[in-house]
Amino acid sequence: xxxxxxxxxxxxxxxxxxxxxxxxxxxxxxxxxxxxxxxxxxxxxxxxxxxxxxxxxxxxxxxxxxxxxxxxxxxxxxxxxxxxxxxxxxxxxxxxxxxxxxxxxxxxxxxxx
Amino acid sequence: xxxxxxxxxxxxxxxxxxxxxxxxxxxxxxxxxxxxxxxxxxxxxxxxxxxxxxxxxxxxxxxxxxxxxxxxxxxxxxxxxxxxxxxxxxxxxxxxxxxxxxxxxxxxxxxxxxxxxxxxxxxxxxxxxxxxxxxxxxxxxxx
Numbered sequence: 001x002x003x004x005x006x007x008x009x010x011x012x013x014x015x016x017x018x019x020x021x022x023x024x025x026x027x028x029x030x031x032x033x034x035x036x037x038x039x040x041x042x043x044x045x046x047x048x049x050x051x052x053x054x055x056x057x058x059x060x061x062x063x064x065x066x067x068x069x070x071x072x073x074x075x076x077x078x079x080x081x082x083x084x085x086x087x088x089x090x091x092x093x094x095x096x097x098x099x100x101x102x103x104x105x106x107x108x109x110x111x112x113x
Numbered sequence: 114x115x116x117x118x119x120x121x122x123x124x125x126x127x128x129x130x131x132x133x134x135x136x137x138x139x140x141x142x143x144x145x146x147x148x149x150x151x152x153x154x155x156x157x158x159x160x161x162x163x164x165x166x167x168x169x170x171x172x173x174x175x176x177x178x179x180x181x182x183x184x185x186x187x188x189x190x191x192x193x194x195x196x197x198x199x200x201x202x203x204x205x206x207x208x209x210x211x212x213x214x215x216x217x218x219x220x221x222x223x224x225x226x227x228x229x230x231x232x233x234x235x236x237x238x239x240x241x242x243x244x245x246x247x248x249x250x251x252x253x254x255x256x
Binding site: 001002022024025026032055057058059061062063065066068069070086089090093094095096099 | 128129131132150153154157160161164167168211212214215216217218219220221222223224226227230231
C-alpha cells in the first residue's frame with residue numbers, strides 16, 4: 001500500500017507543505033483535500049517542498065495542477081521546491097518542468113516566493 | 114513469481130494491487146541489472162495502465178484479475194498487461210496538449226499520456242474479450 005507523509009508549517013506569509021513518500025492514485029485524494037483545506041483557510045502562497053517525494057504518478061501531478069489552478073483563482077500561487085533528481089526527470093520528460101515555478105531549495109523559495 | 118526470463122503476476126482490480134505489482138516489476142528489473150531510469154519509467158507506465166483498468170474498467174468485469182508479465186530480452190524490456198473487459202485501445206486516443214491541460218487545472222486525464230511518453234513502443238490487441246497491451250522500453254545496458 002502506498003504511503004504519503006506530509007506536514008505543514010507557516011513561514012511568514014508562506015504555507016510550507018513538506019511531502020515525502022508516494023503521491024499516486026491511492027494517496028492523491030487525501031493530499032488534495034489537505035491542500036484545498038489550506039487554500040480555503042486563506043493561504044495565498046503554498047510552497048510544496050518535495051525533496052522526500054520518491055514517487056509521483058499522474059494522479060499526484062494532477063493534484064499540483066488542479067490546486068495551483070484553484071489558488072490562482074483566489075489570487076494566490078502554488079510553487080514547488082527541492083525537487084530530487086528522480087522527480088525532476090519525470091517532470092522534464094513529461095514536459096511539466098517549465099510550467100511550475102520550482103526552486104532549488106526551500107531556503108531559496110522562502111527568499112524569493 | 115519469476116519463471117526463467119519471464120516474470121508473471123496476477124492481481125485483483127484494486128489500487129493497492131497495482132502498487133504491489135509495480136514494486137514487484139521494479140524488483141525483478143533490478144535483479145536483471147536494468148538501469149535505474151529505465152526501471153523508473155517502466156514501473157510508472159505499468160502503474161498508470163493498471164490504475165486505468167481499475168478506475169475505468171467496466172464493473173461487469175470487476176471480479177476478473179489482471180495479468181502482468183515482464184521479460185528482459187537483450188536491450189529491451191517487454192511488459193504485457195492482459196485484462197478481460199470492453200475493448201479499449203489506448204494507443205488510439207488523442208494526447209492532451211500539456212500547456213492547455215495545465216492551464217485548465219484538470220486533476221486527471223494524464224495517465225495515457227504518461228504511458229505513451231514513458232514507453233518507446235505501445236502495442237494493443239483485442240481477442241476474445243481480452244485486452245492485451247504491450248509496453249516496450251529499450252535500454253543500452255541490460256544484461
